Amino acid sequence: MTFSLRALALLCFITTSQFLFSQNPNQTGSWYMYFYKHQFQNSQFGIQGDVQYRNWNIIGDLEQLLLRSGVTYQPKEADVLFTLGYAHVTSGALGDSNDTSAESRIYQEALLPQKVGGRFYLTHRFRYEQRFVEDQDFRTRYRYNLFLNIPFTAKTISPKVFYAALYNELFVNGQTDIGDGREVELFDRNRTYLGVGYVLNESIRFQLGWMNQKTANNGKAQFQVSMHHKF
Known part of the structure; x- marks a missing residue:
């Protein structure tokens, strides 16, 4: 069995298990997302990024506002896209509190697309983050995401x-000590997503789906709506 087929089998297994064993199925939030990508004409460079507005509930109770953008580089003879970027994150508290915390984040990313069996679109994303979280020591995090799209x-x-x-997507912390005697697990979180997409035209597609996020202590379902824009 090739690496790609093993990765596909692993994704299917994890997706099924996450769907069946969600820890808190009644605690559903929402994510509204806009992704953009642009390749400069006659150049190996471009830009890509996203805006994400997340709620603890369907709307109104801010969980997180994420603004992210980066410069991309596409080698001429390799099917890989590299990104160097920055993100700013504002996180809100659950419930009636209006308290927020801020994070600045620098990240490096490699995106490797594959097509398997003439119909299965696989993409591997490796991301390394340097995190400056309010009231915490400097932190790093490793992320690996396996995407699968099937028309x-x-x-x-x-x-x-x-x-x-x-x-x-699997998240692993680079450190466990975050300052002032506080610690986190090496395992940060895991996200599993099931959705349906529609390609409007060569530039725009939409997705509607459900995502389950698990941390070391809890799990949460998220309703997601996203727009993907190439220009």
């Missing part, structure tokens, strides 16, 4: 086509 009505993800969208 329903055609063999390619092209305009007017619906597709299944799945992913599983």
Whole structure:
């Protein structure tokens, strides 16, 4: 079995188990997301990023506002995209409190796309983050995301086509000591996503889905709506 097929089998197993064993199925929040990407003309450089607005509930109780953008580099003879970027994160408290905390984050990323069996679109994303979290010591984090998109009505993800969208992302902390005698686990969290996408045209596609996030102490379901924009 090739690495790609093993990765596909692993994704399917994790996705199924996460869906069946969500820890808190009644605690559902929402994420509204906009992703953008642009490749400069006649250049190996571009930009990409995202805006994410997350709620503890469907709307109104801020969980997190994330603004992220980076410069991309596409080597001429390699099917990989590198990114160097920055993110600013504002996190809110659950419930009636209006308290927030801030984080600045620098990240490096490698994105490796694959097509398996003529129909399965796999993407491996490796991300390394340097985190400056309010009232904590400097921290780092490692992330690996395996994406899988499968078109329903055609063999390619092209305009007017619906597709299944799945992913599983693992987060691992680089340190356990975060200052003032406080510690976190090496395992930070795991996210599993099940969704349906629609390609409007060559530039825009939409996704609607459900994501389950597990940390060392709890789990939470998230309803997600996203727009993906190439310009």
